[in-house]
Amino acid sequence: MNSANSASDPQSQRDLGVTIDTCGLTDIGKTRDVNQDQFLVGSRRLSICSTSTSLPHHQPLTFFGDAESEVLIVADGMGGHAAGERASQLAVKFLAQRLADPTRPAFDSATWDGIEQAQWMQSLLRDTHLRILSQAQQNPEQFGMGTTLTMAEIVWPYLSVLHAGDSRCYLVRDGNTQRLTTDHTLARRMVDAGDLKPEEEPESRWSNVLWNVLGGQLEGDLVAQVERVELMLGDTVVLCSDGLHRYVNDDSLALMVSEGEDAQSICQELIRVANEGGGEDNITVIVSRMLPRQRRSTGATTLVDETMSEDTFGSIEIDDGTLSTLSQFDTTVDESAEGER
Secondary structure (H helix, E strand, O other): OOOOOOOOOOEEOOOOOEEEEEEEEEEOOOOOOOOOEEEEEEEEEEEEEOOOOOOOOOOOEEEEEEEEEEEEEEEEEEOOHHHHHHHHHHHHHHHHHHHOOOOOOOOOOOOOOHHHHHHHHHHHHHHHHHHHHHHHHHOHHHOOOEEEEEEEEEEOOEEEEEEEOOOEEEEEEOOEEEEOOOOOEHHHHHHHOOOOOHHHOOOOOOOOOEOOOEEOOOOOOOOOEEEEEEOOOOOEEEEEOHHHHOOOOHHHHHHHHHHOOOHHHHHHHHHHHHHHHOOOOOEEEEEEEEEEOOOOOOOOOEEEEOOOOOEEEOOEEEEEEEOEOOOOOEOOOOHHHHHHO
16 A cells, blocks of 8 residues: 555543444555545543653653544545645644634533534534635645545544535444435536436546535535434444545445454455555545443543654544655644644
């Protein structure tokens, strides 16, 4: 695989009998010379970062509490090599920073207000969209850059999804696949309007024409799709870019999920199948499995030495992600424009 950054890192959510086994993987594919896809897998949790301490360490220490949620993000950039890669980087980083905001609405079942949360998520996507447009206006060589974005947040037992573009989020349950997102392509619009048969959609010349993305040269307002479903033990959540789902249909996805030993092996098999099918685009996938907890948590707080490779955005601990691609195993983004914010 040309470009990958993956890990299988089970996350147990507090007081509940579930372990979430998650892996993310990206690959450049067989025909592209740069990877414009980005993904992020992380855990949102409370944290304390030391500014001074008598503890016997020479560097700052960060203490992380139990994971409050699992955050999964996939973005597929467009607009030329550098511009598309930059757009997807900006989207993932900005979104992660905003998700870590302690003033954001809670998504747990006890405090869920469907209208308030949906409005907050829609505004979150619009702000990310405006961030990309602002960057493009400041840099003429990045004019027109855009990205799809599909985000899922798991606050057990609920899954919240935020989406624009043609990356996808699936729920696989009991051997069946349910698409939770809609492709924002002209071909899908034509199918919905009855002007195109569903079986003709994959081969339609309009299947790759997006009418709704972040950034880009969008005509009209950005449309933010928001979904929420209740999860069950045994469920698997899959996020992917179109470089995967154009080669893996719903039935094949369900079969590979059911036959996979763990999230990492499922990701690897999905990437392999997409490359064997043609690999004409960058391929990115995140697999997150809801498993019964097999043992009790041994503690509620983790001490992290900041010299370790994990990164953080606010209070999101990055377990797995690629925010800089090509052939680098890198969990950072281009910080040269950090003063733009």
